[in-house]
Amino acid sequence: MLLALGAIGAGVALTGCDSVEDLARLGYPEMASDRAPVMHDLWIGTWIAAAVVGIGVWGLIGFAVIRYRRRNADAPPQKRYNLPMEIFYSLAPFVIIGVLFYYTVIAQDHVLSKVEEPDHVVDVVGQKWSWTFNYREADNPDVGNDVWEAGTVNHSPDLYLPVGESVRFKLNSPDVIHSFWIPAFAFKMDILPGRTNTFDVTPTREGVYSGKCAELCGTYHAAMIFNVHVVSEAEYNEYLKGLAERGNIGEAMGAEAANKNGPAIPEAGGAR
Ligand SMILES: [Cu+2]
Numbered sequence: 071m072l073l074a075l076g077a078i079g080a081g082v083a084l085t086g087c088d089s090v091e092d093l094a095r096l097g098y099p100e101m102a103s104d105r106a107p108v109m110h111d112l113w114i115g116t117w118i119a120a121a122v123v124g125i126g127v128w129g130l131i132g133f134a135v136i137r138y139r140r141r142n143a144d145a146p147p148q149k150r151y152n153l154p155m156e157i158f159y160s161l162a163p164f165v166i167i168g169v170l171f172y173y174t175v176i177a178q179d180h181v182l183s184k185v186e187e188p189d190h191v192v193d194v195v196g197q198k199w200s201w202t203f204n205y206r207e208a209d210n211p212d213v214g215n216d217v218w219e220a221g222t223v224n225h226s227p228d229l230y231l232p233v234g235e236s237v238r239f240k241l242n243s244p245d246v247i248h249s250f251w252i253p254a255f256a257f258k259m260d261i262l263p264g265r266t267n268t269f270d271v272t273p274t275r276e277g278v279y280s281g282k283c284a285e286l287c288g289t290y291h292a293a294m295i296f297n298v299h300v301v302s303e304a305e306y307n308e309y310l311k312g313l314a315e316r317g318n319i320g321e322a323m324g325a326e327a328a329n330k331n332g333p334a335i336p337e338a339g340g341a342r
Pocket residue numbers: 196247248249283284285286287291294
C-alpha cells in the first residue's frame with residue numbers, strides 16, 4: 071500500500087499536476103472540444119481497469135508470500151501445476167483486452183463521426199516542417215475569400231477557430247507522413263502524402279492551446295508546432311480579414327507555396 075501511495079505521489083510530481091482538477095483527470099488535458107469527453111471517459115475507464123488488475127496482482131503476490139512462506143529448510147516440490155489457475159491466467163488477458171477493445175471502438179466511432187454540414191472547412195497542409203492553414207471562407211459574407219496562413223521552421227503559425235461551431239479539417243501532405251494533433255481537442259490524425267484524411271470537431275471552450283506534429287517526420291519535426299486560438303465568431307472573422315489584407319488570398323496547398331512568406335526551410339540530407 072505504501073508502495074502504491076509512493077507511486078501515485080511520484081506520478082503526480084512527475085506529470086506536474088498542479089490542481090485537484092488535474093488530478094481528477096489523471097493527467098488528461100483540459101477538454102476543449104466536443105470529442106474530448108468521450109476520450110476522457112475511455113482514459114479514466116482504462117485507468118480503473120488497470121488499477122483493478124494491479125490491486126488484484128499485488129493481492130495475490132501478498133497472499134502467496136504469506137501463505138506459502140518458508141517454514142522449514144526443505145526445498146519445496148519443484149514439479150507442480152494448478153490447472154484452474156493456469157487456465158485463468160491464460161484467459162484473463164483476453165477478457166481484459168476484449169473489454170478495452172469494445173470501449174475503444176465505441177469511443178473511436180464517436181470521435182470519427184461526421185457532422186452533416188460543417189460550419190467551416192480548413193484545409194491543413196503539413197509540410198516539412200511547419201503547417202499551412204487554408205480557410206475556405208469564400209461563402210462567409212464577413213470574409214468573402216478563401217484565405218491562408220503558413221508557418222515556417224522559424225515561425226509557428228496560428229490556427230483560429232470560432233467557439234461552438236463545427237469545423238471540418240482536411241489533412242494533406244506534399245512530402246512525408248505527419249500527424250495533426252491538438253491535445254486539448256483529444257484528437258490526432260495522420261497526414262499521408264497522396265491522400266486526404268478528414269475529421270470534424272467543434273471547439274467548446276475559448277482559449278489558446280498548443281498543436282503539434284505527432285509523427286517523427288524528419289530533422290525539424292520538433293519545429294512543427296502551432297498555436298490554436300479558440301475565439302468568438304467576431305474575432306475569428308476579424309483575424310481572417312487580417313490575413314486577406316496581408317494578401318494571403320486563395321489557397322496555398324503545396325510546400326513551396328506554403329513557405330513563400332518566410333525564410334526558406336533549411337534543406338537536410340536524408341530527412342526523408
Ligand atoms: Cu511533421
